[in-house]
Amino acid sequence: MPSETVLPKSKTMLNKIFSWFESRIDPYPEAAPKTPEKGLWRFVWSSMAGVRKWIAALAALTAGIGIMEALIFQFMGKIVEWLGKYAPAELFAEKGWELAAMAAMMVFSVVWAFAASNVRLQTLQGVFPMRLRWNFHRLMLNQSLGFYQDEFAGRVSAKVMQTALALRDAVMTVADMVVYVSVYFITSGVILASLDSWLLLPFIGWIVGFASVMRLLIPKLGQTAAWQADARSLMTGRITDAYSNIATVKLFSHGAREAAYAKQSMEEFMVTVRAQMRLATLLHSCSFIVNTSLTLSTAALGIWLWHNGQVGVGAVATATAMALRVNGLSQYIMWESARLFENIGTVGDGMATLSKPHTILDKPQALPLNVPQGAIKFEHVDFSYEAGKPLLNGFNLTIRPGEKVGLIGRSGAGQIHHRQPAFALLRTAKRHGFDRRAGHKRRHPRIFTRPNRFGHARYLAAAPFRARQHYLRPPRRDRCRNGFRRRTRRSR
Structure with a gap:
């Protein structure tokens, strides 16, 4: 009222x-x-x-x-x-x-x-x-x-x-x-x-x-x-x-x-x-x-x-x-x-x-991005979780409009973290020339970030299940849903 x-x-x-x-x-x-x-x-x-x-x-x-x-x-x-x-x-x-x-x-x-x-x-x-x-x-x-x-x-x-x-x-x-x-x-x-x-x-x-x-x-x-x-x-x-x-x-x-x-x-x-x-x-x-x-x-x-x-x-x-x-x-x-x-x-x-300070900040007097084409350019990007153990060291990569890039590696190799600096999700030591208007697809993150298996040994002991996560299937078989027994909703 x-x-x-x-x-x-x-x-x-x-x-x-x-x-x-x-x-x-x-x-x-x-x-x-x-x-x-x-x-x-x-x-x-x-x-x-x-x-x-x-x-x-x-x-x-x-x-x-x-x-x-x-x-x-x-x-x-x-x-x-x-x-x-x-x-x-x-x-x-x-x-x-x-x-x-x-x-x-x-x-x-x-x-x-x-x-x-x-x-x-x-x-x-x-x-x-x-x-x-x-x-x-x-x-x-x-x-x-x-x-x-x-x-x-x-x-x-x-x-x-x-x-x-x-x-x-x-x-x-x-x-x-x-x-x-x-x-x-x-x-x-x-x-x-x-x-x-x-x-x-x-x-x-x-x-x-x-x-x-x-x-x-x-x-x-x-x-x-x-x-x-x-x-x-x-x-x-x-x-x-x-x-x-x-x-x-x-x-x-x-x-x-x-x-x-x-x-x-x-x-x-x-x-x-x-x-x-x-x-x-x-x-x-x-x-x-x-x-x-x-x-x-x-x-x-x-x-x-x-x-x-x-x-x-x-x-x-x-x-x-x-x-x-x-x-x-x-x-x-x-x-x-x-x-x-x-x-x-x-x-x-x-x-x-x-009262925790912000860790990712715009530079003083930063201007809004004005990029006519959705290209992504990595120039000398450095990133690490710990000093002396760099995940990215002088990383350089240019992705032109229309190009598609796939990052393949074992689980935990850092595929997601190669992408996140471009979208300012992680703080980098050096970062230049990004267009945030780029699209991306990735796996559903929740099953990996939430401690659902806490205290349940039968999940922790499922070594064969975890081993198959490292296996890259052909796209045709994946479209036929021949994945794990416990499936998640993934981006196509």
């Missing part, structure tokens, strides 16, 4: 406001993305290009909400104090302007919170991760063929998708939760100190206890999240790989074997899930103990100070209300902190893949 139809036509002003915030960030920038820098914080910072000012705006708006929310508890304490001090006829005469100022701040806080929600939800929540996906996807498309020969396609796609969401959540948690909590506690501390410095003691004790619990358990949750992200990528990669190579699976494997192969990765994933849930239970139980201690100690200390005449009823009400608010806020802090470390672990896992 289009966003314009979510609200009725009578709400066009709201639609215009939403549209304005939604259009602040371009989710599909045309500029070529730069490879993110290595290192967690440098990776996050470079990925935030184009949205940093809106992250800062969210942090500023959230800080304002934290200040106003802390002031509300101060207002509550003052009102309780005034109700016990003034008669009904005297209250508005003595404190009317202050009550009006409180009401004005409450109304202003609604407008402020609406602006913060628009920045958080309309500007960042959906657009920021889509911008990351778009940039990460283009980075992966520009990787070399060798990069994908070392990775599962499903694993790469999983890292693109989950890293974008994890990075969004981590950045917004810092700009939203961390800023809000920090400003709220600072403002609350100033208010409590103005009432009586002794009222700060329970909150200081809570901060020490809660920080100790977080320091002990949250990093372990983050490490577990990193293991879980890697296990999830492996599981997704194996499942996606089976679907992507379904023809090969049907020919050389069967459902039970593929299910067992995927189940192994699922079991590894469940190990990380159980470890994560155990830590979450410990975190919840310990935080509940600390929160209960805060509420009891604040109420007891407030009553003791009131009994000694050091504070009034309003101060006790303010301190107790703040303790109850912190009690509820701690659950938010706890789980958001756990999610923050979990997302940091996921981002760190995805960074290893997404």
